Amino acid sequence: MTDKPSIFISYSWVQKEYADKIEHELDGFVSIVRDKNSATSWCNLIDFMKRIRDEDFAILLVSDEYLKSLNCMYEITQLVKEQNWEEKIFTTVFDNASAIYDSIGSALYIKYWDMKRDELERALSSLPLQSQTKHQGDYQKVCEILNIIGEFLKVVNEKKNPPPPNFIAEIKNYLGLQKIEDTLTHKLRCPSCSKGYVLYNKPVDEIVSLQCPKCNRFFRGNLLYGRTWMMKAPKKKPDDSDEISET
């Protein structure tokens, strides 16, 4: 089988159901990387979030919650370290974040993170020095977010982002996944009479038992390679040793 592209899904938990839908629809065509199935228990979540850089593509579900989430935006700070990161993202913008399409709306998100930084700064300065470590990490992240959020919003703003209802179909189009599906359509021709055939287009490597519509004989076929085998009349116990004469 061809190498599947890998896609990291970056989303806020509020859009979890939509992320599930994407995973379900692209399953089998691409390998999906997301916290739910790729971040194993006790793994370092920061290291996991950094993986957004390593995958072929990143799906970003941009919502109001997303733009205000420390974890989601931290993933963006990692992503933008990648050269040509703009070319490896699939973005969709949810209605509640449509404000990013005008400059005042964008400015408000930048302001949001600026206020977060002030808040953290104040909280930090009131802590004893030896217990500042954890919050210092968050402070660092917020500073990094402030460094990139303007550029990030500009890139998303200038893209033609398919709305959520068309998003998955557009990704499939872009990656030519429909074509992959088509090329995997096989005519599994009956090896006994070679007149009847059965069409299969499932992109799985699987061996199935089929019945010829012309001669009614049974034969087996491999869905991935389109090969067929004859089957002996099942006199003895019907196991795999019945398969003979590959065609």
Ligand SMILES: [Zn+2]
């Ligand atoms: Zn036949």
